[in-house]
Amino acid sequence: MIKTIAGTKDTLPFEISKWQYFENFVEEVMSRFNYKEIRTPVFEETSLFARGIGESTDIVSKEMYTFLDRSQTSITLRPEMTASVMRSVLEHSLDKQQQLNKLYYISSMFRQERPQAGRLRQFNQFGAEAIGLEDPLLDAEMIIIAYDILKGLGLNSLEVKINSLGVPSSRENYKKLLRMYLDDKKGGLSEESKKRLDSNILRIFDSKIESDQKIMENAPLLLEHLDDGSLEKFETVKSYLLKAGVPFEIDPRLVRGLDYYTHTTFEIISRNVGSQSALCGGGRYDLLASEIGDRLIPAVGFAAGMERILLACENENCLVIPEDEVGVYIVRLNNDLYNETYNFALQLRRNSVKAELDYSRKSVKAQMREANKINARKTILFGGDEYTNNEIVIKDMKSGVQEKIGLSDIEKIISIIED
Ligand code: AMP
Helix, strand or coil: CCCCCCCCCCCCHHHHHHHHHHHHHHHHHHHHCCCEECCCCCEEEHHHHHHHHCCCCHHHHHHCCEEECCCCCEEEECCCCHHHHHHHHHHCCHHHHCCCEEEEEEEEEECCCCCECCECCEEEEEEEEEECCCCHHHHHHHHHHHHHHHHHCCCCCEEEEEEECCCHHHHHHHHHHHHHHHHCCHHHCCHHHHHHHHHCHHHHHHCCCHHHHHHHHCCCCHHHHCCHHHHHHHHHHHHHHHHHCCCCEECCCCCCCCCCCEEEEEEEEECCCCCCCEEEEEEECCCHHHHHCCCCCCEEEEEEEHHHHHHHHHHHCCCCCCCCCEEEEEEECCHHHHHHHHHHHHHHHHCCCCEEECCCCCCHHHHHHHHHHCCEEEEEEECHHHHHCCEEEEEECCCCCEEEEECCCHHHHHHHHHC
16 A cells, blocks of 8 residues: 655644645735745746755755656756745746835645654644844734744743844854854864854754753853944844734844854744644845845745644644535435435535435435534425425424525525524
8 A cells, every 4th residue: 555755744624724724814915915826836947945955954955855867867856945036036026026025925835754643754844034124123023924924823931032043244243152162162063063163153053962052051142242333233123013912032042154244143843743843933034035046135034844833732632623514415315316405406506505315325314414423503404305305304404493485585595594
């Protein structure tokens, strides 16, 4: 038997209503903030991600699904959306049509990670990107939208962590300081962190290895070496968050090691999902457009992992969706009315009624059982003497009340079903 590949998952019909509710809710909140949906291809040229995410990141160096297609072009299944969205904005000159493009997406991503609870190889993210302006209000807006969505789903154990990475010029001075600090300690660093000394020194803060963390405990912090302009922007973001009622804490060790990241960086974690606690991450990336394109476009965005959010919801008992309901189940009383029953159901369905019936010539008793099983609010008894008199019987499944109505009085039938 062929099965799903490790790290991928089917979403089965019994789980689908949660996903649909979740996706609709994301769309609704995004639309309130007037963000427009964008969809981009699932695969792109590998160089987009290599340049747009950075060769030294885990994603690009270890996790991408990259292959040569039949024409020997190197293709990669998207591991995240930001690079694709920025590529799209540049390619279609959306930035020239309006100064600020507010975009959102709900899409599948692909990373070859070691699968575990909350960590998949194909997973779904929703996210937003505000592309075109440097205003710190937009940095705050990203955090506000992400927080409002998570809160709106009913999650309570949320922690919002923010930091500022300033701009590359002040970061360069700081990196020298960090290098000096690590100079006589590098022997104690893990192999991974030793490699980062040259490729991506800030990322040593991300190390989960205890000995690395111990060394980094007393390291100088970027936040303490920001230029005045960056500090002022950071203060502005904080004040907007305070006004918006978003609780946050400053985490000076929250870093993204790439040069095109600027100013705000943030993460929202849940205390309720075990080791994979990051639900959402984002920040400002003013220099990405010039990395993959021909011009500078300031931008800020975030991405949130939907499977992890659903896990957090399960653990906190939120996002409880009412059971699926069917408006009416049509019980066929005599099997020689097979076609007539179907046509009657079709008429209701074409009039927007969610109607179900039996397709396998079951007994009346079995059809009634089925109506109960699928939570039909009403049943229609179709056949018998009533049918001979051009009538049907509608039964309310809760109260048991029955009513006889003319078969052709479709408007009345619909109004009773929907009552
Ligand atoms: P990133 O694009 O790495 O900043 O990730 C943004 C969010 O996507 C994370 O906070 C996670 O919630 C989610 N995420 C990242 N990688 C995975 C994965 N392999 N499986 C499930 N969710 C993930």
